[in-house]
Amino acid sequence: MQARLLINSDSPREAVRRVVDNPFSIGRDAANQLQLADPAISDRHCLLHQKEDRCELIDLQSHSGTFVNGIPVHRRFLEHGDTIRIGDSELTFLIYSNEDFAALHTSSGPEPSTSPTGHAPASDIGVDVGRMTRDLVALFRITNAINSFRDPALLQQEILSLIFEVVPAQAGAVVLFDDLNGEPSSVCTHDRKRGAGQPIHVERELIHRAIWERSAVSADLPHSHTGPIRVLCIPLIAVEKILGALYLICPNASSEQHEDHTPFLDPVSRIAAVTLENLLTLDTLRSENRLLKEELRQTRQLIGESRQIKQIEEFIARVAHGNSTVLIRGESGTGKEVVARAIHQSGPHPDRPFVAVNCAAIPETLLESELFGHEKGSFTGAIGTRKGKFELAAEGTLFLDEIGELPSPMQAKLLRVLQQREFERVGAAQSLPFKARVLAATNKDLERAIKSNEFRQDLYYRLNVVSITVPPLRDHRDDIPLLALYFATRHAQKSKRPFRGISPQARTLLMNYSWPGNVRELENAIEHAIVLGLTDEVLPEDLPASIFEEQSSGLMEARYHDVLNQTKREMILKALEETKGNYPEAARVLNVHPKYLHRLARNLHLKPEPS
Numbered sequence: 001m002q003a004r005l006l007i008n009s010d011s012p013r014e015a016v017r018r019v020v021d022n023p024f025s026i027g028r029d030a031a032n033q034l035q036l037a038d039p040a041i042s043d044r045h046c047l048l049h050q051k052e053d054r055c056e057l058i059d060l061q062s063h064s065g066t067f068v069n070g071i072p073v074h075r076r077f078l079e080h081g082d083t084i085r086i087g088d089s090e091l092t093f094l095i096y097s098n099e100d101f102a103a104l105h106t107s108s109g110p111e112p113s114t115s116p117t118g119h120a121p122a123s124d125i126g127v128d129v130g131r132m133t134r135d136l137v138a139l140f141r142i143t144n145a146i147n148s149f150r151d152p153a154l155l156q157q158e159i160l161s162l163i164f165e166v167v168p169a170q171a172g173a174v175v176l177f178d179d180l181n182g183e184p185s186s187v188c189t190h191d192r193k194r195g196a197g198q199p200i201h202v203e204r205e206l207i208h209r210a211i212w213e214r215s216a217v218s219a220d221l222p223h224s225h226t227g228p229i230r231v232l233c234i235p236l237i238a239v240e241k242i243l244g245a246l247y248l249i250c251p252n253a254s255s256e257q258h259e260d261h262t263p264f265l266d267p268v269s270r271i272a273a274v275t276l277e278n279l280l281t282l283d284t285l286r287s288e289n290r291l292l293k294e295e296l297r298q299t300r301q302l303i304g305e306s307r308q309i310k311q312i313e314e315f316i317a318r319v320a321h322g323n324s325t326v327l328i329r330g331e332s333g334t335g336k337e338v339v340a341r342a343i344h345q346s347g348p349h350p351d352r353p354f355v356a357v358n359c360a361a362i363p364e365t366l367l368e369s370e371l372f373g374h375e376k377g378s379f380t381g382a383i384g385t386r387k388g389k390f391e392l393a394a395e396g397t398l399f400l401d402e403i404g405e406l407p408s409p410m411q412a413k414l415l416r417v418l419q420q421r422e423f424e425r426v427g428a429a430q431s432l433p434f435k436a437r438v439l440a441a442t443n444k445d446l447e448r449a450i451k452s453n454e455f456r457q458d459l460y461y462r463l464n465v466v467s468i469t470v471p472p473l474r475d476h477r478d479d480i481p482l483l484a485l486y487f488a489t490r491h492a493q494k495s496k497r498p499f500r501g502i503s504p505q506a507r508t509l510l511m512n513y514s515w516p517g518n519v520r521e522l523e524n525a526i527e528h529a530i531v532l533g534l535t536d537e538v539l540p541e542d543l544p545a546s547i548f549e550e551q552s553s554g555l556m557e558a559r560y561h562d563v564l565n566q567t568k569r570e571m572i573l574k575a576l577e578e579t580k581g582n583y584p585e586a587a588r589v590l591n592v593h594p595k596y597l598h599r600l601a602r603n604l605h606l607k608p609e610p611s
């Protein structure tokens with residue numbers, strides 16, 4: 001195994017470091033095998049330990065955590081292509097050979113002598129009919145090619161090839177820009193003798209002038225290895241923006257010959273620009289869709305390395321590829337929907353729909369229509385036919401959350417659907433097949449509900465084919481640091497604020513709290529800290545007051561919370577007295593941020609609330 005680390009940075013070159021030593025340590029200190037000058041990284045942050053043909057990543061209790069593919073980990077066996085993020089640095093783990101990494105080199109050339117050609121009309125009325133026929137045939141062929149290509153790169157190559165049948169160019173390029181003030185995002189080249197993909201020198205000044213003037217521009221370059229040449233540049237003007245330019249290099253010829261080709265190249269460039277814009281937009285939408293699906297898949301992964309999480313992962317692996325109904329039980333906020341989505345994503349068809357229904361959140365009068373849909377005119381307000389959740393789930397997964405709150409009439413109808421595998425829209429006479437897999441979740445004691453006639457026993461047996469109980473957060477406290485790091489990183493990115501880690505004092509408070517709201521309460525507490533915090537790390541003062549109050553109430557004699565607040569009051573009052581009430585100066589004396597001092601004084605009732 002030839003393990004390597006690809007160090008991703010803002011530099012145009014990407015460094016590759018071979019993992020030779022075992023173990024291989026990474027950190028800010030120079031003693032590490034890989035030193036990264038990143039203030040968010042610990043001195044000894046993590047290490048790679050090779051075991052036979054596998055490589056394990058081990059976090060060395062770092063301050064800001066170690067992430068693999070966006071998930072915080074303590075120990076993790078790495079696969080080829082995994083992305084490791086520590087602090088603000090990203091590393092890509094590679095084990096396969098023949099990985100080619102090349103830097104893009106650009107060259108500069110002599111300043112061209114430019115002159116605009118504009119959109120020249122035909123030189124005279126007696127234009128050559130053969131030339132017009134040739135141009136028209138080429139234009140038709142380009143139009144047909146545009147309708148038959150779905151890949152932007154292949155389309156650009158075909159357009160250049162067809163243009164060469166009309167224009168006596170020795171080389172050409174389609175130069176595209178995401179930002180007209182930046183570097184080209186794509187350069188597709190074609191050489192008459194050497195074929196496609198050959199590098200050519202492009203005069204950026206000429207392209208910028210054509211784009212700025214929105215018209216064709218020609219330039220005589222004074223020297224070349226084949227003699228003087230002329231360059232013709234036509235902007236690619238699409239519907240919403242200018243994409244770039246069509247760049248053609250021709251052997252030495254008179255200006256009049258090039259003027260004759262401009263009426264042909266102008267419509268070609270406009271047709272090509274509109275089609276390229278549509279294809280590039282479609283590619284962008286596909287990429288965004290893929291990224292959103294990946295983000296959804298990552299955000300629904302189970303975070304944690306405790307024994308309880310491992311058992312849930314084993315359960316998911318066993319039931320995911322079947323079609324059995326699964327009942328997921330657990331307290332509110334433990335992540336029952338996360339488990340349901342993980343079962344769906346781990347199954348054979350993760351691309352199929354996952355439809356979630358909260359049975360407790362829909363009014364009873366609307367529940368039947370919401371689940372089964374309705375026909376037009378079936379009741380007052382039914383102005384059109386509507387598909388229900390059962391129909392929208394198709395052959396995917398239907399997740400029924402809070403199934404214990406389902407009203408008794410709907411319990412009977414749900415039982416019939418699960419038995420017959422068909423349903424009817426409200427007001428319809430024809431049955432529709434039900435093919436989706438059913439996952440149900442509840443935080444209610446269904447056995448007790450059966451005894452009190454609140455839940456049907458036959459429906460319970462139909463739902464409870466396979467069952468799992470998601471443990472409360474207090475039963476797997478070892479996962480709290482990883483969950484806190486994951487939530488803090490995600491909310492810091494949403495808030496666009498820096499984040500370097502969670503302080504040891506804050507981590508201790510998080511570990512000792514009972515978390516009656518489970519994982520959902522932990523996420524809310526971390527979001528609270530990220531939004532209200534004034535530093536780039538989570539401090540105890542940033543956490544909700546409920547976390548302090550519960551733990552301070554357990555210290556009866558020490559009265560930790562009261563003593564801590566009293567000490568803060570005395571320090572603030574003394575600093576204000578020394579600075580004669582000047583808050584910025586007092587903050588400097590206390591070595592805290594002025595905004596934090598104002599907020600702390602207000603929380604301790606040392607400063608009146610603004611009216």
